[in-house]
């Protein structure tokens with residue numbers, strides 16, 4: 188069953204059936220003024236932080252999942268019938284009510300048609316501004332004049348704090364106040380405090396205006412607008428058709444505004460809600476005067492779209508799979524940029540409680556943004572490098588607005604994660620390869636707590652951190668966790684996953700050192716690598732697959748002899764990605780993955796699930812079987828399997844794995860996956876659970892970054908390296924080829940891959956602007972603007 192389709196040209200996902208299995212969401216705004224919206228106009232807004240800057244309320248995990256939000260109601264004054272301009276919350280019967288929702292990049296347009304009235308509501312936050320627009324066009328499609336009342340509705344969160352707002356009601360319900368100043372609503376918490384209009388942080392002041400039509404009345408408390416029992420489906424004010432103009436002092440302040448519209452047959456009226464930060468006096472009047480007109484709104488909308496669409500030009504593809512193209516050209520890219528911006532802080536699932544930049548997640552998120560963004564990536568990388576401590580470990584969460592390199596206290600020993608800084612070995616070389624800026628390795632940056640080092644020095648400390656903390660088999664300690672948040676091996680327990688990460692890191696480090704002509708460093712890394720390889724081979728191979736980990740007490744996880752979590756996907760994939768696996772082990776480990784972990788919906792993280800294992804060590808036991816870390820299909824890791832298959836040239840298998848978790852591949856059976864078919868999610872229920880196939884936690888997941896990277900750099904195989912562009916596709920055999928248009932160091936070029944012999948990989952011939960090249964690397968110095976690279980596989 189499908190609920191919508193991809194409009195690739197407009198870069199929109201168009202929901203044509205509003206009764207989606209769950210509300211399907213989108214992002215508006217920026218990291219300053221953030222906002223979430225769903226196809227039912229549900230959602231919330233916040234300033235900088237979802238937790239401590241929340242000013243528009245949405246009640247999490249409610250029924251439905253996304254109310255309230257930014258609502259428009261219409262009421263026919265002649266017969267009293269009313270509806271909302273999004274299908275929910277009124278929920279008119281779908282044989283009479285038509286609705287379309289177009290989610291675009293940074294905006295959402297919801298259209299409706301009911302009782303011969305059509306509406307189009309466009310929601311967005313103009314670039315660089317601290318207010319949002321809700322533009323509504325109402326058209327009378329009937330042959331007679333229509334008299335309608337329009338009502339706006341949203342709820343303001345108290346104290347700009349999600350927790351105070353929903354929990355501390357004995358306080359937060361008594362500090363609120365609404366004012367009406369020259370037709371603009373002012374919403375205040377702690378109204379007796381002055382606000383100077385300058386620093387918006389926690390100013391607790393918002394304003395809301397209706398422009399384009401006279402204000403007929405206001406209803407400023409939820410208690411009056413909805414009534415005690417009307418709810419959002421049949422709020423009192425709308426049922427009655429009038430507002431009381433009561434200005435609330437206490438209780439729940441809401442943005443209820445009324446306008447009366449008389450529409451001739453065929454006539455369209457356009458009205459605007461502008462809602463933003465600051466007081467009416469400091470921001471409201473000025474903003475409405477400048478922005479509250481159709482021409483300005485349209486101009487801001489155009490600017491916003493252009494700004495979001497611009498980075499996409501840096502990488503566009505044309506392959507035989509339209510679903511794949513829809514993801515790579517728009518949605519996966521957008522998903523990666525949103526995740527890069529918001530980390531794990533704000534969605535319909537994350538309510539702000541995870542504020543800040545989780546170290547490992549953020550370093551990985553940078554990987555997805557690197558080919559797309561030409562600005563900002565380096566400063567984000569530098570921010571993370573300055574979150575590394577002088578001992579080589581990392582602060583688990585960086586607070587970007589208050590981070591003070593050189594002055595941050597190190598965490599207590601038992602809080603270090605073993606993997607945090609090892610992700611630099613994926614991200615930093617990718618950044619340097621993208622930009623060609625090899626001098627970045629020589630840039631000196633402070634550590635979080637004390638001292639400083641070059642970027643190369645930071646990388647060395649990262650390796651030393653793990654080399655200095657080893658367990659009884661000489662493998663890296665698991666510490667508080669590795670990538671898997673659910674394992675507590677004990678400080679001296681050993682993580683095989685991290686062993687592979689360290690191996691990968693040493694190899695990468697040696698390569699960088701050679702490039703920088705630092706042979707001593709390269710020798711050091713290679714010697715450490717050889718020692719580590721010996722330990723890995725001695726301890727980690729179980730006969731048919733690599734083990735998972737070794738607990739502090741010596742228990743081996745991920746082995747034939749342990750009944751739960753016998754096979755762990757990450758150590759198979761990373762044994763191969765790191766180069767630790769021998770050719771025979773590689774073949775066998777891949778076969779084991781296919782046999783024991785692969786399902787139609789993706790590869791399970793492990794199998795069988797944990798039921799009896801000690802949750803003090805295997806926290807996965809806390810979850811139901813078949814989800815998240817407990818034998819669920821963890822989307823984040825799928826790309827590692829894809830890349831491992833690509834490394835062996837298995838293009839068909841790699842692509843089969845890719846499509847199994849690719850959201851758009853489920854567009855025609857969206858009822859299975861349930862969440863948005865245009866974005867990645869964190870996890871999907873596996874066959875060990877009654878919800879098999881259903882996905883959860885859409886949008887904010889490391890999946891976005893890795894899925895984008897594995898598709899573009901490994902399946903399509905167009906990989907920047909310091910010296911040039913490597914052309915190493917690993918595609919399905921039945922693809923006749925593909926095209927990519929890519930920005931390579933400021934030059935837009937075209938790469939065309941032809942596959943006349945029906946193979947997956949192996950470049951038989953390569954030309955640059957018609958001239959033949961040896962091998963599969965196009966030298967950077969020879970690539971010009973508009974260069975055309977043609978590769979023939981075979």
Ligand code: GLC
Pocket residue numbers: 531545547548669670671672673816823869888889
């Ligand atoms: C979540 C966390 C991530 C972790 C993963 C596996 O996605 O955000 O940091 O690596 O779970 O536990």
